[in-house]
Amino acid sequence: LKKVNIDKRIFLLGNAPSLNSIDIKKLKNEAVIMVNRSFEHPDYEIVKPKYHIIVDSKLASGEWPLEYIDLILKKNPSVTLLLNAKWFHLEKFSSFRNQKNIFWIISNSTSLLFNNFNNDLTSIFNSGAVIEQGLSLAIFSGSNKIYIHGVELNGIAYLMTNKESHFSGKDTDYDNCDSWNYARAMNSSSRSIRQWHKLSDNCKKNGIELINLSKSGLLDFIKRDEFKNLFN
Numbered sequence: 475l476k477k478v479n480i481d482k483r484i485f486l487l488g489n490a491p492s493l494n495s496i497d498i499k500k501l502k503n504e505a506v507i508m509v510n511r512s513f514e515h516p517d518y519e520i521v522k523p524k525y526h527i528i529v530d531s532k533l534a535s536g537e538w539p540l541e542y543i544d545l546i547l548k549k550n551p552s553v554t555l556l557l558n559a560k561w562f563h564l565e566k567f568s569s570f571r572n573q574k575n576i577f578w579i580i581s582n583s584t585s586l587l588f589n590n591f592n593n594d595l596t597s598i599f600n601s602g603a604v605i606e607q608g609l610s611l612a613i614f615s616g617s618n619k620i621y622i623h624g625v626e627l628n629g630i631a632y633l634m635t636n637k638e639s640h641f642s643g644k645d646t647d648y649d650n651c652d653s654w655n656y657a658r659a660m661n662s663s664s665r666s667i668r669q670w671h672k673l674s675d676n677c678k679k680n681g682i683e684l685i686n687l688s689k690s691g692l693l694d695f696i697k698r699d700e701f702k703n704l705f706n
Contacts, residue, residue, distance in 0.1 A: 475554070475577065475595065475611070475614060475615055476595075476596075476614060476615070476616070477615065477616035478615050478616060479505055479612070479615040479616045479617040480616035480617075481616075481618075482505055482616075482617055482619075483504070483505070483617065483619040483620070483621060484504075484505045484506070484507060484612040484615070484617040484619070484620050484621070485501050485504050485505065485506045485507070485620075485621045485622075485623065486507045486605065486608045486609060486612055486620055486621065486622050486623075486625070487501075487506060487507065487508050487509075487512065487523070487622075487623055487624045488509065488605045488622070488623070488624035488625035488626070489509065489510060489511065489512055489624055489640045489641055489642070490624045490625060490626040490628075490629065490639070490640065490641065490688070490690075490691065491626070491632070491638050491639070491640065491641055491690075492623065492624055492626055492641075492688040492689065492690050492691060493515070493623060493624035493641040494641045495688075495689065495701075496623060496687070496701045497517075498515070498517050498521050499517050499520050499521065500705050501521050501523075502520055502521050502522065505524045505525075505617070506521055506523035506524055506525070507523060507524070507525040507526075507527065507608040507611060507612060508521075508523040508525070508526050508527075509526065509527045509528065509604045509605055509607075509608055510527075510528055510530060510604055511542070511640075511642070512526070513526070513542070513545050513546050513549055513550070514642050515641060515642070518549055518550070519549045519550065522549075522550045522552070522553070523550065523553065524553070524554060525553065525554045525555075525556065525608070525611060526546055526550065526553050526554070526555050526556070527555075527556045527579075527604055527607055527608055527611065528542065528543070528546070528555070528556075528557060528558075528604070529556070529557065529558040529579070529604055529607060530558075530604065531558070532647070533558075533561070534558070534560070534561050534564060534566075534567075537647070540566055540567075543555070543557075543570065552575070553575065554575055554577065555573075555575060555576045555577070556576075556577045556578075556579050556607075556611065557570065557576060557577070557578055557579075558578070558579070558580065559578040559579055559580040560580060561578075562578050577595075579595050579599070579607065580598050580599075581598060581599045581600065581601035581602075581607055581610070582598055582599075582600060582601075583600075583601075583602055583665075583669070584600045584601060584602055584606070584669045584672055584673060585600065585672075586665070586668055586669065586672060589672075589676065591672075591673075591676045593610045593613045593614050594614065595610065595611065595614045599614075602665075602666055602669045602673075603666060605625055606666075606669060606670070606673065609673060613677070613680075613682060617682075618681055618682045618683060619682075619683045619685070620677075620682065620683070620684050620685070621685045621687055621699075621704070622684060622685065622686050622687060622688070622693065622696070623686075623687040623688050623701065624641065624688060625686075625688065625691065625693060626688060626690055626691025626692060626693070627663070627666060627667050627670065627691055627692040627693065628663075628691055628692055629645070629663070630656065630659045630660055630663045631663075633645060633648050633651070633656075634656055667692060670693065670695075671695060674695055674696055684696045684697075685697060685698070685699050686698045686699075687699060687700070687701045687704075
C-alpha cells in the first residue's frame with residue numbers, strides 16, 4: 475500500500491448526513507476510501523471504493539455481525555480491506571487471515587501535546603477513530619491531495635437532538651443511550667475535534683492538501699470546495 479497513490483487525489487468519505495448531498499456515483503473511477511457500514515449506501519456497489527476500513531470493536535464483540543465483512547467482500551470483491559490487528563488471532567476471524575486483499579492495522583490515539591506523528595501503517599501508527607485511520611491510509615499511500623466528504627464531527631450533537639446522524643438515518647447503536655453514555659461520547663467527540671486540528675496542522679507542515687467538500691459540520695479549519703466543481 476505504501477506510496478501507490480503518489481500524485482493522485484484520494485476521496486475520503488465519512489458516513490455523516492451530508493454524504494446524501496452529493497452523487498457519489500461520480501467517484502466510481504476515483505481512488506476512494508470508505509469506512510464501517512458505508513456498504514449500506516445504495517451506490518456502494520457502483521462506486522466500489524478502492525479501500526474499506528472497519529476497525530470498530532463492536533465487530534469483535536458481536537454487537538455488529540461478522541457478516542458485515544462478507545457483505546463488503548461480496549459487494550466489492552476487489553476492495554483492499556483493512557481490519558483491526560487486535561482481531562487477527564481471534565478464531566472468528568481465522569477465515570480472513572490469509573486473504574491477500576485484507577490488511578491488518580493498529581493505531582494509538584494522536585497526541586494532543588506533541589507533534590511526533592507517525593502514519594506508517596506497517597507499525598503502530600498515530601491516529602484516532604476510523605475516519606482518521608482513513609486519513610493515515612491516504613497519506614501512507616502517497617497522496618498529497620485528499621478530498622473529504624461526509625465528515626462533520628458533530629454526530630453526537632445530532633443524536634442528542636433526535637436528528638439523523640448518518641446518511642442512512644439515526645445510528646441505531648445509540649438507541650438505548652442514556653445521559654451517562656452521552657457524557658462519555660461528548661468527551662470522545664471533543665477529543666476527536668482537537669485531534670483533527672492537530673492532523674490538519676501536520677498535513678500542512680508536510681505539504682499534504684486537505685479539502686473539505688461538505689457544506690455542514692465542524693471542519694471549518696480545513697479549506698472548502700464544492701463537489702460539483704471537481705466534475706464540471
